[in-house]
Amino acid sequence: MSEPSIMMGGRSRERTPEPLTFLKCLSCGVENSRPFKENDYVLKIVEDEKCPKCGGTRSKIVNIYVPEKKESK
Amino acid sequence: MVVLFAALLNPSTGGDNILSLLLSLVWFAFLMIFFLYPSFGQRMQLSYMLRDLERKLNKLKIIKDEINQITVETIKRVGKPEKDPAPDINRLSEFFIIQPESMDPYGLVYKLEHILETGESVYEQEVAKLAPHATEHQVKSLTNLVEVLRGINTIYRVVRHYYLLGKKTANIYMVLQIQMVLPQIIEIAESYRQAAVAFSKGQPIGDGVGPLVAAKLVNGMEKERYEIAKDTVVQEIELENRKVYVVRAIGPGGTVGRPGEGVKQLVEKLPENPKLIITIDAALKLEGEETGKIAEGVGVAIGGPGVDKYKIEELAKSRGIPLYAFVIFQSITEAITPMRESIAKAADQVLEKVKQLILEKVKSGESVVVAGIGNTIGVGLG
Numbered sequence A: 001m002s003e004p005s006i007m008m009g010g011r012s013r014e015r016t017p018e019p020l021t022f023l024k025c026l027s028c029g030v031e032n033s034r035p036f037k038e039n040d041y042v043l044k045i046v047e048d049e050k051c052p053k054c055g056g057t058r059s060k061i062v063n064i065y066v067p068e069k070k071e072s073k
Numbered sequence B: 001m002v003v004l005f006a007a008l009l010n011p012s013t014g015g016d017n018i019l020s021l022l023l024s025l026v027w028f029a030f031l032m033i034f035f036l037y038p039s040f041g042q043r044m045q046l047s048y049m050l051r052d053l054e055r056k057l058n059k060l061k062i063i064k065d066e067i068n069q070i071t072v073e074t075i076k077r078v079g080k081p082e083k084d085p086a087p088d089i090n091r092l093s094e095f096f097i098i099q100p101e102s103m104d105p106y107g108l109v110y111k112l113e114h115i116l117e118t119g120e121s122v123y124e125q126e127v128a129k130l131a132p133h134a135t136e137h138q139v140k141s142l143t144n145l146v147e148v149l150r151g152i153n154t155i156y157r158v159v160r161h162y163y164l165l166g167k168k169t170a171n172i173y174m175v176l177q178i179q180m181v182l183p184q185i186i187e188i189a190e191s192y193r194q195a196a197v198a199f200s201k202g203q204p205i206g207d208g209v210g211p212l213v214a215a216k217l218v219n220g221m222e223k224e225r226y227e228i229a230k231d232t233v234v235q236e237i238e239l240e241n242r243k244v245y246v247v248r249a250i251g252p253g254g255t256v257g258r259p260g261e262g263v264k265q266l267v268e269k270l271p272e273n274p275k276l277i278i279t280i281d282a283a284l285k286l287e288g289e290e291t292g293k294i295a296e297g298v299g300v301a302i303g304g305p306g307v308d309k310y311k312i313e314e315l316a317k318s319r320g321i322p323l324y325a326f327v328i329f330q331s332i333t334e335a336i337t338p339m340r341e342s343i344a345k346a347a348d349q350v351l352e353k354v355k356q357l358i359l360e361k362v363k364s365g366e367s368v369v370v371a372g373i374g375n376t377i378g379v380g381l382g
């Protein structure tokens, strides 16, 4: 038998996953993450973002991924 | 009126008889319907199913329209075209590729390759025309985006075809077939929607894990770099006195390049055969399996239409080069949507395994080819 309509319509749309960009400071080696911005890509050298630890401006993007839900909440 | 109705329903005022008469009539009518019209139950079921199908078809249409909107907006934003790109995008979403005739299979792989390459370059040129201000990398990602649109468009048209055909012919088996696979189709459509978002922003996707491993292997150690086939580069590095040729598609634009042709050209150019050819690719996991699980084996790990796989196998066979493969498991959704943490973490593990394998099987002074297979969107060359 076909399922009743009430059960089919309710599921809400999945949310679009938001990736994080992981930057590694080229002066002190500390890794930081922030939300992904357009034109980010893995192995890109970012020149205009300050390292929160040492204040260095050059960093490299080492990873871009969507964190697992357990860890973000 | 109410009093009369109450009286009719009340057994003590004789309503019992009228009610039971009515009920018997109704039952009799039903009995006659089922007796004279045996497929009545099936008819009812069919109309239920068609309604269900209609609702899902509508959902598909919403997803399709949304992807269309994302595509048009992204092309407008990135490419800054002078005229409205919507009609041309619509035309491209109907673009087709006719598979070569396989009745005579001789040379089929090369025919297929030729057709696919033609299709690819025509598509890329068309998108480049639509987006005159986009960079070369952006054009590749936009081409991917239009391909996603074409994919969802095809899905929508096929489902609609079965829905309308089922409705027209009142054929429950036709409807049943499409209804059975529809939940998976909806899931794929939903992942197409997320893929469209990823391609419009240039985010790395799960399928990009192969190039990601290649990028991490090269990271800062590159000695030399050259383009070996269309959209495909070789990066030479040295690993404890072993020469490693890393083959991958050019990033960070979205492209899979031509790894088969790339490896072939490379090996034919080398002074002596490499000790190994290692391919790294994403593979489809089975339901219930862990995302990011790594498996290793022998052979060529390249998905898709098989042209690249064939070329490397041919080459390896004629030259007697052993083939090693690493695959990272993920679902179809995970492969085309932004990369999950477990897949990115698996890339680090594969990297270690690849290094270990090279140190184990390749002697000092010898060379090895490592090919990172997959879509390079969001994965730079370093």
Ligand SMILES: [Zn+2]
Residues within 6 Å of the ligand: A025, A026, A027, A028, A029, A030, A051, A052, A053, A054, A055, A056
């Ligand atoms: Zn720092």
